[in-house]
Amino acid sequence: MAAWLLVAGLSTTAFAQSDPSMSTSITIGTGGVTGVYYPAGGAICRLVNRTRSEHGVRCAVRATGGTVVNLTALQTGELELGLAQSDWQHHAYLGTSESFVHEESGADLRSVFSLHSESFTVLARADAGITKLDDLKGKRVNVGSPGSGQYATMQVLMEAKGWELDDFREARTFGPVEQASALCDNRIDATVYTVGHPSGVVQEATTTCDVRIVEVDDEQVRSLVEERSYYRFSTIPAGMYKGNQGEVNSFGVVATLVTHSGVPDQVIYALVKAVFTNLDTFKGLHPAFAELTPEAMVREALTAPLHPGARQFYEEKGLIRPEEG
Known part of the structure; x- marks a missing residue:
């Protein structure tokens, strides 16, 4: 295009x-x-x-x-x-x-x-065994393309968690266009995306294959929001996407x-x-x-x-x- x-x-x-x-x-x-x-x-x-x-x-x-x-x-x-x-x-x-x-x-x-508002959104294959943020360690994770907000915010979150890219089995840098297909083609286990909802990328992923939206809410995330005025707690509404019937807590911008x-x-x-x-x-x-x-x-x-x-x-x-x- x-x-x-x-x-x-x-x-x-x-x-x-x-x-x-x-x-x-x-x-x-x-x-x-x-x-x-x-x-x-x-x-x-x-x-x-x-x-x-x-x-x-x-x-x-x-x-x-x-x-x-x-x-x-x-x-x-x-x-x-x-x-x-x-x-x-x-x-x-x-x-x-x-x-x-x-x-x-x-x-x-x-x-x-x-x-x-834009929520930091973690999408994971249902068969990847990822139900919480810490489960990303050891997995194939797309951290976003350099220069994007999702990539930059993921770096901030990783620093707060004490993570390095080496903590992932693979760290990929796909842009938004490739994320859904990478998930559904089993090239990655999870991807992160800072986006407003509803999102076409999330819609594509959840309707094409079995994908779950993972909660992003733990002690380190709460500290980030409390310490930095430009972050806020956010929720992804229940039932917005196929296979995701419950409200999902996260943080956002x-x-x-x-x-x-x-x-x-x-x-x-x-x-x-x-x-x-x-x-x-x-x-x-x-x-x-x-x-x-x-x-x-x-x-x-x-x-x-x-x-x-x-x-x-x-x-x-x-x-x-x-x-x-």
């Missing part, structure tokens, strides 16, 4: 200096085409592009390796916007991870809004839309207005968006300061007070 996708959409802008005759192109870095980030980026672009004649902003999405790739591309100016897990937005902005240790940290990163300070205010204003004035439409574009509220989207899980264009719209609508900007 092509790495680029143009999707049709909607927005207006109150910035008088925005000239619809002057076209501006923006690209949103997402994730693999089977994940939630890719359709999330497409949904945003659809709303922006529907009234491009009013503000001159053309929006496209790019399939990428995920969170860490997107944040790195934002810092180099390769992307105008990117979707990222809240934990790695935190690390990128503050420079508190080996992946983001640099002289100026991520000082130019700016928040736009947050989206859906929040998907966030991030930009950088070099993107013009009127461009971000147009994008934000497109989404927030058509929020019901946006929520209907993917089941993971169903519980979104404007209040949570402008306040939760955002470490980097709001981009001025986003802040302008939120102040106008009374979602934040000027002093909060």
Whole structure:
């Protein structure tokens, strides 16, 4: 599938200096085409592009390796916007991870809004003897592709557990597209995936072969959540996937839309207005968006300061007070 996708959409802008005759192109870095980030980026672009004649902003999405790739591309100016897990937005902005240790940290990163919750999800073959997190040791485990949020978060979890990659019989680095087939073809015993639910990858795996969602809830996980503000306890609803009738406890993060300070205010204003004035439409574009509220989207899980264009719209609508900007 092509790495680029143009999707049709909607927005207006109150910035008088925005000239619809002057076209501006923006690209949103997402994730693999089977994940939630890719359709999330497409949904945003659809709303922006529907009234491009009013503000001159053309929006496209790019399939990428995920969170860490997107944040790195934002810092180099390769992307105008990117979707990222809240934990790695935190690390990128503050420079508190080996992946983001640099002289100026991520000082130019700016928040736009947050989206859906994402659970750290462990899928295991039913015949692999994996019923709890510790059972992954000695098994063939996919830890995610380098540059993805799932890979980075798995490294954090492994550190908390005192694990090394050598503790697994095999450690594989499949991306989201390959995970389900790798499980069902018996090339791996389990895979980890940080994703919003319902997920197409999880749906594919659980309907193609006998796969269980494993609880991620022990002393080390609880300590992680309690010590780090960007993590939260989460649950994967009962009955969402074939063969998994009970609610599954885990921990998770929040998907966030991030930009950088070099993107013009009127461009971000147009994008934000497109989404927030058509929020019901946006929520209907993917089941993971169903519980979104404007209040949570402008306040939760955002470490980097709001981009001025986003802040302008939120102040106008009374979602934040000027002093909060």
